[in-house]
Amino acid sequence: MNKTILITGANRGIGLALTKKCLSKNFxxxxxxRNPDTSNELISLSNNNPxxxxxxxxxxxxxxxxxxxxxxxxxxxxMVCNAGINNGKGDLFSDEHNENAxxxxxxxxxxxxxxxxxxxxxxxxxxxxxxxxxxxxLMGTQTHLSKNAPIYRAxxxxxxxxxxxxxxxxxNHNIIVSSYHPGWVRTDMGGVNADISTEESATGLVNxxxxxxxxxxxKFFNYDGKPLxx
Ligand SMILES: NC(=O)c1ccc[n+]([C@@H]2O[C@H](COP(=O)([O-])OP(=O)(O)OC[C@H]3O[C@@H](n4cnc5c(N)ncnc54)[C@H](OP(=O)(O)O)[C@@H]3O)[C@@H](O)[C@H]2O)c1
Numbered sequence: 001m002n003k004t005i006l007i008t009g010a011n012r013g014i015g016l017a018l019t020k021k022c023l024s025k026n027f028x029x030x031x032x033x034r035n036p037d038t039s040n041e042l043i044s045l046s047n048n049n050p051x052x053x054x055x056x057x058x059x060x061x062x063x064x065x066x067x068x069x070x071x072x073x074x075x076x077x078x079m080v081c082n083a084g085i086n087n088g089k090g091d092l093f094s095d096e097h098n099e100n101a102x103x104x105x106x107x108x109x110x111x112x113x114x115x116x117x118x119x120x121x122x123x124x125x126x127x128x129x130x131x132x133x134x135x136x137x138l139m140g141t142q143t144h145l146s147k148n149a150p151i152y153r154a155x156x157x158x159x160x161x162x163x164x165x166x167x168x169x170x171x172n173h174n175i176i177v178s179s180y181h182p183g184w185v186r187t188d189m190g191g192v193n194a195d196i197s198t199e200e201s202a203t204g205l206v207n208x209x210x211x212x213x214x215x216x217x218x219k220f221f222n223y224d225g226k227p228l229x230x
Pocket of ligand 1 (some may be wrong): 011059
């Protein structure tokens with residue numbers, strides 16, 4: 001039986017690469033993005049592939065998430081909260097860190113996974129073990145030495161904390177909840193000098209999603225499956 005994976009922010013970057021990788025493995029993909037009409041790569045993928053269903057969804061809006069759920073074709077085996085932003089790469093005194101920017105990054109990177117899981121829990125396949133994955137970042141760990149991107153780092157630390165709390169919520173519910181660092185990836189966010197391609201990141205991530213076991217719930221992993229400290 002083919003698995004169904006839901007991916008937020010599926011129109012570009014790591015989300016798009018995850019979509020392609022999962023289609024190549026014969027998954028059904030519920031690809032969620034803010035602007036399906038202009039998501040040309042997703043549209044052309046869906047023209048040749050009935051396994052791909054594209055749905056409009058803004059992860060910062062519960063109403064948008066709930067209305068997206070009405071368009072899904074299948075129950076979800078793996079839910080990937082991938083959508084994210086980094087709107088402030090400077091340090092403490094950078095002008096980028098104004099009130100609106102802080103609210104936006106917290107809302108997308110923390111509120112986004114929370115609202116997605118809260119509103120799409122009902123769409124998880126409860127007949128077998130299902131998996132919820134948050135794409136976080138090594139930048140959110142407590143052991144780093146950088147002084148840059150303080151708000152983005154805090155948002156990813158919070159995303160990992162959210163992963164822990166939600167994993168506690170679903171203990172004994174047959175739902176595994178984990179988070180991942182996708183690597184430093186060549187995307188609009190990661191930039192052209194990043195270490196790895198979206199294809200490398202997505203290959204590692206999808207392989208590890210498939211191998212996740214109940215004992216992995218509450219844990220943070222690198223894209224290649226190596227456990228990471230929170
Ligand atoms: N690239 C890296 O090196 C790296 C490293 C560590 C962690 N990450 C994490 O990996 C994830 C994906 O990053 P990426 O590098 O692929 O970034 P990206 O290329 O900038 O893509 C970000 C994706 O998130 C979507 N998004 C943003 N706000 C959204 C919202 N409110 N609702 C729905 N979708 C929204 C974007 O959609 P639009 O096209 O509509 O804007 C886009 O699809 C993020 O969570 C990021 O923090 C990336």
